[in-house]
Amino acid sequence: MTAARAVITGIGVIAPSGIGADAHWKSVLDGSSRLGRISRFDPSSYPVTLAGEVPDFDPDEYVSPRLKVATDRWTWHGFAATQEALEDSTIDLSGMDPYETAVALASSSGGNEFGQGELQALWAEPDGAVSVYQSIAWFYAASVGQISILHQLKGQCSVLVAESAGGLDSFAQAVRTIRRGTKAVLAGGTEGPLSPYALTCQLSTRRLSTSTDPATAYQPFAAGAAGYVVSEGGAVLLVEDLDHALERGAAIHGEVLGWAATHDGRASRPGDGGDVTQVARAMRLALERADRSAADVDVVFPDAVGVPECDRVEAAAIREVLGEDVPVTTQKGQLGRMYQGGAALDVATALQAMRYDVLPATPGLTDPAPGCELNFVTEQTAQRTSLALVNARGYDGFNTSLVVGRYEEAV
Known part of the structure; x- marks a missing residue:
């Protein structure tokens, strides 16, 4: 029996390069740096002051107030990238069996900003407490869980944790899931590593660039390479069973081979x-x-x-x-x-x-x-x-x- 083929029919991008695949591609071709001084908190006391931040991101355009208070910025990016991918794919999830759809995303560290805020609230006062959402908002699988609930994706859902490599492992997991009979799987991942707590953890690797010049701070393979600059965001893509994609007349971006x-x-x-x-x-x-x-x-x-x-x-x-x-x-x-x-x-x-x-x-x-x-x-x-x-x-x-x-x- 021939294994099912898996194609990519939707691309969603939320990154320093912009929101949406077209904005990202335009930035890539432009070639100018999208890095700058961290604005999400004051980085002056840290050896690292540069980062890549998603420009003009308004979570209220993608996240309901009810979900916003229960989730981290990393998950907000996941909601937004998912919406972009689903819209790009033109798929109608309401007409599908929810058990034939799934999510397989990757995460390195979960909801850092939310977690830090809750721990600060806990220790700031003698009778401090954390939100009831603390245990789930900063968990590695929070984005997978929230996206699957929001879009009623009830097939085999997964979170991949392998630092940066998991972002590719998620596509392998998506294809395996499709070959078991699932019709459509969201793959990829987003990250929200820009908070004091998260930056402190990352500094322990000794791999972050301490340069203050956005144009030269991160130079892979170059003679002046001295570490990387961390950024938030990422991409979510819709991986789909080929027969299902053809049946609904989807535009196909490519195939996972x-x-x-x-x-x-x-x-x-x-x-x-x-x-x-x-x-x-x-x-x-x-x-x-x-x-x-x-x-x-x-x-x-x-x-x-x-x-x-x-x-x-x-x-x-x-x-x-x-x-x-x-x-x-x-x-x-x-x-x-x-x-x-x-x-x-x-x-x-x-x-x-x-x-x-x-x-x-x-x-x-x-x-x-x-x-x-x-x-x-x-x-x-x-x-x-x-x-x-x-x-x-x-x-x-x-x-x-x-x-x-x-x-x-x-x-």
């Missing part, structure tokens, strides 16, 4: 960039499961963490598996690192590149660091794009690769 996840088997420490063998293995396995070869890959969207030792490992793995000529592009230096949300956003960018047959540039990369020599796309380039390989790596050794392709060329 293959994936693989590996692990370095060791904890991340300063100076340890991971294991080239395991990063390369994830890429090879993903291509093998997609029934594609290295020669079929038109572009790579790398993890691009901006930490020199990690960038060298990823660059070495790309050269080992795909050679030196495959185009490589990343917009993370422009938009920031959204953890799980950033990996999902890379999938959205790859699909837009296929739609418009344009490879977006890697802004500002003119001087690759030793060991990071790759065929970087330094200028916007018109190119027929039919297959993209997306990489994501998570702190403490997670590696995931995902292969997405143009639907009409898939077999």
Whole structure:
């Protein structure tokens, strides 16, 4: 029996690049930095003062007052990205069996801002207390749960937790769920890492850039790379059974063809960039499961963490598996690192590149660091794009690769 094919029919983006897939794509092609000084709180007492924030985001446009008081900003972004994806897909959930629909999103840390506010309320007064929503609003699965309830998605729902790599793992989970009989699954993820508590936790990795210049603070693969700039937001995409999508006449953005996840088997420490063998293995396995070869890959969207030792490992793995000529592009230096949300956003960018047959540039990369020599796309380039390989790596050794392709060329 042939396994069900899974295609992507809806794209929802809530990111520093804008709200909606079109706004995101316009920002990507523009190439200017969307990073700036943190405005959600006063960062002056922190070594890190820059971040990427979602511009002009009004939660009241996407979240009812009843849900707003019970959820974190990270979940508000999830509500908004989901709405964007569903509208883009034109799917009518009301006409479907709710048990044939599901959610599989990723999260690195849950509802940080909500949790901090409640803990401050608890300890501020002798008789302080926390909201009844505390136990669920900052839980990793809060967005999955709230989105599934709001849209009555009653199939097998999941939350993936693998730092940044989970944003790609969610697509693998979506395809597995579809192959078990589910018709439509929301995949991807958003993040809300901009609060004092959350920033303090992130500083412990020693991977965040302390630069105050938005234009040069985050430079993946560059000679001046010195860590990454954190951002909020991400992307949610609708993954759908191909037969169901065709039956309802959906426009298809692309197809999820293959994936693989590996692990370095060791904890991340300063100076340890991971294991080239395991990063390369994830890429090879993903291509093998997609029934594609290295020669079929038109572009790579790398993890691009901006930490020199990690960038060298990823660059070495790309050269080992795909050679030196495959185009490589990343917009993370422009938009920031959204953890799980950033990996999902890379999938959205790859699909837009296929739609418009344009490879977006890697802004500002003119001087690759030793060991990071790759065929970087330094200028916007018109190119027929039919297959993209997306990489994501998570702190403490997670590696995931995902292969997405143009639907009409898939077999």
